[in-house]
Amino acid sequence: MTLEQQDKQYVLQTYARDYTNFVKGVGSTLYDENGRDYIDFASGIGVNSVGHGNEKLTQAICEQAKNIIHISNLQVIEPQAKLAQRIVELSGYDMGVFFANSGAEANEGAIKIARKYGETKFENKRYKIITLEHSFHGRTITTVKATGQESFHTPHFSPYPAGFSYEKSIEDVYKAIDDETVAVLIELVQGEGGVQSFEKEEIQKLAAHLKAEGILLIVDEVQTGVYRTGEFLASNLYEIEPDIITLAKGLGGGVPIGAVMTKHKDVLSAGDHGSTFGGNYLSTSAGLAVLDVLEGLYESGAIAEVHLYFEQKLEAMAKKYNTLFKKEVGLGLMRGLRAKSSDIQGAIIKNSLKEGLIVLKAGRNTVRFLPSITISKNEIDKGFERFEKAISSL
Numbered sequence: 113m114t115l116e117q118q119d120k121q122y123v124l125q126t127y128a129r130d131y132t133n134f135v136k137g138v139g140s141t142l143y144d145e146n147g148r149d150y151i152d153f154a155s156g157i158g159v160n161s162v163g164h165g166n167e168k169l170t171q172a173i174c175e176q177a178k179n180i181i182h183i184s185n186l187q188v189i190e191p192q193a194k195l196a197q198r199i200v201e202l203s204g205y206d207m208g209v210f211f212a213n214s215g216a217e218a219n220e221g222a223i224k225i226a227r228k229y230g231e232t233k234f235e236n237k238r239y240k241i242i243t244l245e246h247s248f249h250g251r252t253i254t255t256v257k258a259t260g261q262e263s264f265h266t267p268h269f270s271p272y273p274a275g276f277s278y279e280k281s282i283e284d285v286y287k288a289i290d291d292e293t294v295a296v297l298i299e300l301v302q303g304e305g306g307v308q309s310f311e312k313e314e315i316q317k318l319a320a321h322l323k324a325e326g327i328l329l330i331v332d333e334v335q336t337g338v339y340r341t342g343e344f345l346a347s348n349l350y351e352i353e354p355d356i357i358t359l360a361k362g363l364g365g366g367v368p369i370g371a372v373m374t375k376h377k378d379v380l381s382a383g384d385h386g387s388t389f390g391g392n393y394l395s396t397s398a399g400l401a402v403l404d405v406l407e408g409l410y411e412s413g414a415i416a417e418v419h420l421y422f423e424q425k426l427e428a429m430a431k432k433y434n435t436l437f438k439k440e441v442g443l444g445l446m447r448g449l450r451a452k453s454s455d456i457q458g459a460i461i462k463n464s465l466k467e468g469l470i471v472l473k474a475g476r477n478t479v480r481f482l483p484s485i486t487i488s489k490n491e492i493d494k495g496f497e498r499f500e501k502a503i504s505s506l
């Protein structure tokens with residue numbers, strides 16, 4: 113039985129999967145079972161923030177695994193408390209952290225905090241949450257409903273929880289607010305929806321308005337967080353102070369972890385929320401190692417430098433191949449090339465893999481780039497050489 117047959121027979125087929133069998137990774141280079149190398153411009157959808165085989169991360173995981181992998185949240189967990197402090201200090205906000213295991217779960221936590229806030233702070237129970245069209249917030253029944261893409265709300269899984277509505281633009285959010293609105297949930301750069309960033313000014317204006325109205329601003333930083341856009345959080349880059357922030361993808365460097373942080377530290381009390389695995393020794397030790405690596409690179413200016421380098425390469429591609437691309441989109445190392453059609457998008461992703469390069473899709477026509485924050489210039493050069501080979505025949 114081949115690996116592909118085994119997968120098809122025994123794994124539920126919920127993904128339209130590629131069957132290249134990767135067996136090793138070093139930095140931003142992956143090797144398949146035949147020893148062929150691929151440049152990784154996807155980093156496991158923005159997860160492998162410090163690349164593959166990072167020494168600090170693997171050492172931290174191995175050392176922790178030899179000691180304690182897991183003890184329940186009924187006991188205090190030292191690396192969890194350390195990671196919470198570290199995240200709060202890096203963010204610059206006075207917040208408390210709850211640890212979960214994924215982005216969707218972090219957003220579930222955010223929604224629970226908002227709902228209880230709505231119940232306790234207002235005379236009528238406020239419960240409505242406004243999100244944006246083209247947003248993505250997860251795959252659980254609630255977060256799929258929070259996701260502002262109609263295609264996700266298939267009747268297969270109905271009924272969905274009530275209280276979510278979607279607006280076309282930030283401008284439309286103001287009009288949608290009513291006296292049952294408790295929160296607005298947004299990504300500052302929409303990832304899955306097409307690598308679409310919002311203007312700093314319009315976000316700052318919205319944040320100020322929500323604050324004045326007593327409505328919570330929840331920023332989903334599952335993809336934008338952990339230095340992806342250049343600062344520790346995209347909220348730092350936009351210079352806003354959200355009420356609730358969620359993190360996941362890049363935080364554990366590949367070890368599953370999610371986090372919801374809020375300045376409303378006393379909304380949830382004992383018994384209101386919990387998780388068996390969330391914030392265990394292994395995942396939070398991994399998080400600490402990831403932040404050790406990335407904070408050093410940030411402080412030395414290396415992250416800003418690699419962003420600029422990647423951006424220049426991407427701009428050159430957008431310009432040279434303007435028959436294929438409408439424009440370049442995104443921020444930091446969360447980037448996209450908006451193709452002129454979804455056929456072009458599909459062909460580029462397929463051809464890239466043939467040339468030994470992994471890129472992602474986003475939205476209907478965007479080719480997405482989410483490399484590791486630690487990617488080297490040499491790997492960027494090699495990746496774009498392969499990218500050019502992949503698109504030059506189109």
Ligand SMILES: *Cc1c(COP(=O)(O)O)cnc(C)c1O
Pocket residue numbers: 213214215216217219248249250251299303304332333334335360361
């Ligand atoms: C990936 C993503 C999620 C979902 O994260 P999971 O870990 O897959 O549950 C939620 N929000 C955003 C913005 C994401 O990019």
